[in-house]
Amino acid sequence: MTGTSATNAVNATNPGAVTVAGIDCGTNSIRLKISRVDANGYTDVLPRVLRVIRLGQDVDKTHRFADDALQRAYAAAGEFADLLAEHHVDGLRFVATSATRDAANREEFEDRIEGILGVRPEVIPGTEEARLSFLGATSVLGPEQDGTVPAPPYLVVDLGGGSTELVLGGDGVDAPADDVTAAFSMNIGSVRMTERHLLADPPTEEQIAEAVADIDEHIEEAFRTVPAERTGTIIGVSGTVTTMTALYMGLPEYNHSAVDGRRVPIADITAVNDRFLRMTREDRRAYKTIHPGRIDVVGGGALVWSRVLAKVAERANAARGEGTVTSYVASEHGLLDGIVLDYGRRLLAAR
Template sequence: MTTRVAAIDCGTNSIRLLVADLPPAGAGPDAPLVDVVRRMTIVRLGEGVDRTGRLSAAAIERTRVALAAYAAEIESLGARRVRMCATSASRDAENAEEFRAMVSATLGVPPEVVTGDEEARLSFTGAVRGLAADARPPYLVVDIGGGSTEFVLGDTTVHGAISVDIGCVRMTERHLRSDPPTAEEIAAAEADVTAVVDRALAAVPGRDAATLVGVAGSVTTVAAIALGLPAYDSERIHRARVSYDEVAKVTADLLGRSVAQRMEIPVMHPGRADVIGAGALVLRIIMERAGMTSMVASEHDILDGIAWSLAETAG
């Protein structure tokens, strides 16, 4: 008997929905989730948070509209349990209670503003289930979000985790303000990101990993570009291995393009074009500083981890 659950991940840049059927009890540790529907909407909840410390009224309203549509779909599909996790932007904002009240009224359940450690654990759980046989543990999972990046080291369990404030929206707003960014802006971003990545890799410790696993939209978009896909294809991207040289080439190309020129790339989501340069830069620097010659892209991430977390409590 399967159980249908709904997971929502509300980050700095996007809000995502997964409705899935959990495997029945006794199905074994390798039994997969069965997707019913996945949705992603760019709402830019964290727009301006790095500068103002507050969620804007416009950003909260964009999120409310997307969440209302998700709530209707959850009800129509008959999910028996719902969990929504809100991450970096709502963790940092002074007016987080306003956001929380909106979610409770719209969805019927309050958001869980998860800690960086919990965010990391959920991302790891979602990312490493069902990896290809050549992806050897220990794994370093990096989840490059809009406001923060999570580093998680583990094998079957998590050994170390840290969340740091170098997401693609935050770095774009802080450093890459020109279109396209100037050499001076890129150098400032590189210095900022490198210092934070070195601190994170020492804390985890990430350089002990055998396999780097990258998750979230910046990583999967870079992978799709490196693969030369004519359109975004989750099945082709999931578990694809991309070399450091390919990531470095894609990063340089993206940073050299204007937003309008990035929009011409077939796999580019319109809501990601202005921040993808920073996201790619974070990925490239992580690979460089960790000494990784390749990374495995995963389409499964914190959203899947949230769904799996409902396995024991659903019913």
């Protein structure tokens, strides 16, 4: 996809800028963002548009995309194509993650998406997903409401439907704080844990215990690659993290600006996570803060989030002293932001 005269006219006042679109197609949702990227970062032209499509429905069990999941994805892609036609971008990057990596019939999906949007989905490995999530999360990191600056090294946790990435950055001394020093992608997420373990409504204690054992095993494997004991600040990105943060805050409806940058004590969010994990789906529907597409899987995501927080804090506090890590920072910026920023920079460098 190339720029049109409309785009070039917009960028004529800033020849060092490009207008790019990014699509992040995950296990549970698909998201579009259009941004203008220059040497200073990016400015949104069209803020994030999200549709919950549950592309990963039953993929953990069947290793194939379900027909109805594909139809939901194609409908969302058609909607995005209409939006892109209105904005005339210089380029589009479509990134697909965990569910697409695991699906045997992914070529069918890729062919159809290319027919709708004119670009072929780029199925990225977990390590690239981790790098882009870290880039997006740290690109806007700044002083908090009380003026304090989050302490490096940063551990970005991108908790998706099918996978969860742990990405550690430098300490700002021996390595730049915004450089990735270690990353690992775990095959655990809100959809995968729900479909694998949390089958009852509400889940039984036995199912929860089985899920905890599964999650903890993956976290310990990740820690062999990512030295979580070095963590200075945990940054949580993705729908699960921001949804649970909004529920902790008691928001009557979801509010992006209120959640973004909010620091939350680990002990407090763990209590909220436990409460919503053990709710029935019908009880969760009473909370307008939860997107309807997350009602049945948010408990599984909350459990993953609790275990990651507990394990990271345990490691960091044991290595660096109690009180080193007692909270996390919620971020509205992650993989999608990293996609547009990285792609825009590459287009600028090629000029």
